[in-house]
Amino acid sequence: xxxxxxxxxxxxTAYQAYERKLERSVMxxxxxxxxxxxxDGNRRYARSFGWSVGEGHTRGKEKLxxxxxxxxxxxxxxxxxxxxxTENFNRDEDEVEHLMHLFDENFRALxxxxxxxxxxxxxxxxxxxxxxxxxxxxxxxxAEERTKDYDEYCxxxxxxxxxxxxxxxxxxxxxxxxxxxxxxIDDIDxxxxxxxxxxxxxxxxxxxxxxxxxxxxxxxxxxxxxxxELYFADVFWPGFRRIDFLRAIxxxxxxxxxxxx
Ligand code: IPE
Ligand code: MG
Numbered sequence: 001x002x003x004x005x006x007x008x009x010x011x012x013t014a015y016q017a018y019e020r021k022l023e024r025s026v027m028x029x030x031x032x033x034x035x036x037x038x039x040d041g042n043r044r045y046a047r048s049f050g051w052s053v054g055e056g057h058t059r060g061k062e063k064l065x066x067x068x069x070x071x072x073x074x075x076x077x078x079x080x081x082x083x084x085x086t087e088n089f090n091r092d093e094d095e096v097e098h099l100m101h102l103f104d105e106n107f108r109a110l111x112x113x114x115x116x117x118x119x120x121x122x123x124x125x126x127x128x129x130x131x132x133x134x135x136x137x138x139x140x141x142x143a144e145e146r147t148k149d150y151d152e153y154c155x156x157x158x159x160x161x162x163x164x165x166x167x168x169x170x171x172x173x174x175x176x177x178x179x180x181x182x183x184x185i186d187d188i189d190x191x192x193x194x195x196x197x198x199x200x201x202x203x204x205x206x207x208x209x210x211x212x213x214x215x216x217x218x219x220x221x222x223x224x225x226x227x228x229e230l231y232f233a234d235v236f237w238p239g240f241r242r243i244d245f246l247r248a249i250x251x252x253x254x255x256x257x258x259x260x261x
Contacts, residue, residue: 015243022246026074029253032206034078035071036228038220039064041212041236048236054098059238061102070245072119072153078202080156082220086128086165100136103159107139110155111146120152126198127161154202161198163222170196170223199224207252211237211244229255 039060046056064081071079084099110116110123123143132140140159173196177183183192194200204224208217209231217225229252233244 019243019246022243022250023074026246026249026253029257031074031076032249032252033076034080034203034205034207035076035249036080036082036205036208036221036225037067038082038208038210038218039237040210040214042238044212045236045238053095056238057095057099057102061106063238063240066242067240067245068155069115070242074249077152078154078156078205080126080154080158080199080205080221082158082161082218084127084159084161085219086131086160086162087219089131089160100133104133104136104139107136107143111139111143116147116155120150121147122150122154123147124154124156124198125159126156126166127159128165129160131160156199156202158198158220161220163217163219166197167193167223193223197223204228207231207248209233209248211235211240 042056042060043053044056045059046053064083068079083103088099089096107123107125115121116123125140125144129137129140136159170193174183174188174192178185178188194204199221204226205221205228207230208221208225208228210216211233213232213234215232217230221228231248231251233240233248235241235244
């Protein structure tokens with residue numbers, strides 16, 4: 001018993017020392033400006049403990065709050081997360097309902113969150129609002145409206161989002177402007193397309209990271225990730241540790257250095 005306790009203390013101390021060392025290394029270089037995350041593995045995490053799917057999503061939500069704080073601590077100004085895809089609507093009705101309830105609760109709570117106001121975080125939700133319930137849309141509008149004038153940090157949450165759909169949407173808006181004579185076909189360039197994405201006025205992500213060991217981009221930020229570093233972490237999202245996050249950032253910094261950027 002005492003031995004177990006001693007070895008736990010030693011391993012905790014070693015872990016903290018390693019985390020501090022990693023953090024020093026990460027902070028000694030330029031940190032990414034914009035980090036995008038595909039949060040994956042909530043259900044597998046829950047299953048590994050014999051918990052319900054809903055519990056997995058709740059833990060995932062708690063993890064996201066932690067990661068938001070890590071970003072602020074490290075000076076990462078823009079965080080974009082994939083919370084729910086258009087395909088996720090095909091999941092069990094109960095699960096979709098539970099997730100929508102979490103979104104409803106969360107966006108409202110974000111709008112009132114003292115940390116959001118103290119740190120001047122602009123909240124933005126990217127995705128198909130026509131597929132969400134009026135309550136969820138109202139909660140989103142509440143959070144966005146209350147934070148619309150902030151510019152210190154940006155926190156983008158992709159809900160009912162699909163990357164191809166985002167591109168289709170941009171093309172439609174541009175075509176409409178051409179049709180109405182507002183712009184000419186020759187005016188269409190990369191910048192104009194970027195300006196019609198949900199991420200208009202934001203730099204593209206420097207780092208896109210996905211948890212749970214899956215090596216796919218799953219229709220996330222297709223246009224924006226053209227030059228992003230990709231990082232795949234082998235842990236389920238609720239089990240994502242600060243060390244894993246620091247490792248991802250350090251890997252991104254190392255690769256950029258190697259390619260002379
Ligand atoms: C990510 O975890 C959260 C959402 C997509 C809503 P999953 O729910 O995809 O969990 P796994 O990947 O099935 O374990
Ligand atoms: Mg998944």
